[in-house]
Structures are given as structure tokens and as C-alpha cells.
Amino acid sequence: MKIDFRNDILPLKNQLYRLALRITLDSAEAEDVVQETLIKVWNKRDTWEEIDNIEAFCFTVCRNLSLDSVKNKRSQTESLDDKPVEKPDNTFNPSDKVIEKDQVSIVREIIDSLPEKQRECIQLRDFEGKAYKDIAALLGMTEEQVKVNIFRARQAVKQRFQAIDGFEARG
Incomplete structure (x- = not known):
């Protein structure tokens, strides 16, 4: 199969x-990082046909460049973007929306604080919708290790959120 940069690689940008x-x-x-990733992939265009899975x-x-970037800038403390939470139901009052946004923010902070492997696995599975097999290939681990990391990550998020949410409800 012939790989085309515009049709096969650029759509992966987001x-x-x-x-x-x-x-x-x-x-x-x-x-x-994405720009650098696309440049590196483009520069490897002569070997694309030898690559089993161009997406992986x-x-x-991208993962390796991102990790290198983090290692070079250890002082990163900024959280994820402050994207508004989309809700199709407009019957919420402003207080409910603030509470929901706070909860989403708490969950993001909890995910950001997870160990690297757990954070990467949960990101690829729950946010990107990748299959266990693809995650395993991407991260260089077995499918079982991916499933264990995702399970542990979800448990940690659930427990930490419940602890925080329970604390705030009492306060």
C-alpha cells in the first residue's frame, strides 16, 4: 500500500x-512537538513502505519527542487547556456548570499526576480510542500490561476523585 503524506499522515495531526x-x-x-513529528516522519518518507503501521x-x-520535551523542561506545571465542557442539556443552572467544570478540572489534575505509563495508557485508550494492541505496540509493552496500567489508572482516578469530592461535600 502506497502511503501518502496528505491522506495518511496529516489527518493524524489532531x-x-x-x-x-x-x-x-x-x-x-x-x-x-507535532510540527517536529511531522517533519521527522516526512524526512523518513523513503522508508515508509518498510514501516508496518505508519500511524503507530x-x-x-510524537510520544518520544514529547517525553524529550518534558525532560528538557522539568519545571512544567501548567495543566491542560481550559476548554469549556460541552453539554447538550442547557437546563443546568450556572452553579451546576461551575461544579461540573471543577470536577472535570479535578479529574484532569488527577490524570496528570498519574505515573507516566498509566497516564499514557489511559490517554491513548480513553481519550484517543486506541485499541489495546495498538497501545501495546506504541508503548512497547504487552496488551496485558496495557490493561493493567489502564485498570490501575482508572482505579486511582476514581479513588482520588471520591476522596476529594467527599472532602469537599463535608466542607
């Missing part, structure tokens, strides 16, 4: 950005 953002926690840095290759390059 997914690559979300992956880079989840790792770097900085939108400008994530944009830089792109995600691997």
Missing part, C-alpha cells in the same frame, strides 16, 4: 496534538 498535550501539558509545546510510527515519534 490526535498527535492531543497526545503531545497530555504528555507536555503545554499547548504551545504540543504544537511544536507517527504516535511513537
Whole structure:
């Protein structure tokens, strides 16, 4: 199968950005990482036919560049973008919307604080919708390890959120 940059690789741009953002926690840095990823993939165009899964290759390059960026800038403390929470039901009152936005923010902070492997696995599975097999190939682990990391990540998020939410409800 002939790989075409415009049709096969460029459409991955948004997914690559979300992956880079989840790792770097900085939108400008994530944009830089995606741009660098696309350049690196383009420069490898002579070997595309030898790559089994070009999508997994792109995600691997993006992941590695993101991790390198984080290592180079350890002082990153910014959280994810402050995207508004979309709700089709407009019957919420402003107080409900504030509470929901706070809850989403808390969950994002909890996910950001997870160990690297758990954070990457949950990002790729729950936010990007990747299959366990693809995540395993991308992160260099077995499918079972991916499932364990996702299970542990979800449990940690649930427990930490319930602890925080229970504390705030009493306060």
C-alpha cells in the first residue's frame, strides 16, 4: 500500500496534538512537538513502505519527542487547556456548570499526576480510542500490561476523585 503524506499522515495531526498535550501539558509545546513529528516522519518518507503501521510510527515519534520535551523542561506545571465542557442539556443552572467544570478540572489534575505509563495508557485508550494492541505496540509493552496500567489508572482516578469530592461535600 502506497502511503501518502496528505491522506495518511496529516489527518493524524489532531490526535498527535492531543497526545503531545497530555504528555507536555503545554499547548504551545504540543504544537511544536507535532510540527517536529511531522517533519521527522516526512524526512523518513523513503522508508515508509518498510514501516508496518505508519500511524503507530507517527504516535511513537510524537510520544518520544514529547517525553524529550518534558525532560528538557522539568519545571512544567501548567495543566491542560481550559476548554469549556460541552453539554447538550442547557437546563443546568450556572452553579451546576461551575461544579461540573471543577470536577472535570479535578479529574484532569488527577490524570496528570498519574505515573507516566498509566497516564499514557489511559490517554491513548480513553481519550484517543486506541485499541489495546495498538497501545501495546506504541508503548512497547504487552496488551496485558496495557490493561493493567489502564485498570490501575482508572482505579486511582476514581479513588482520588471520591476522596476529594467527599472532602469537599463535608466542607
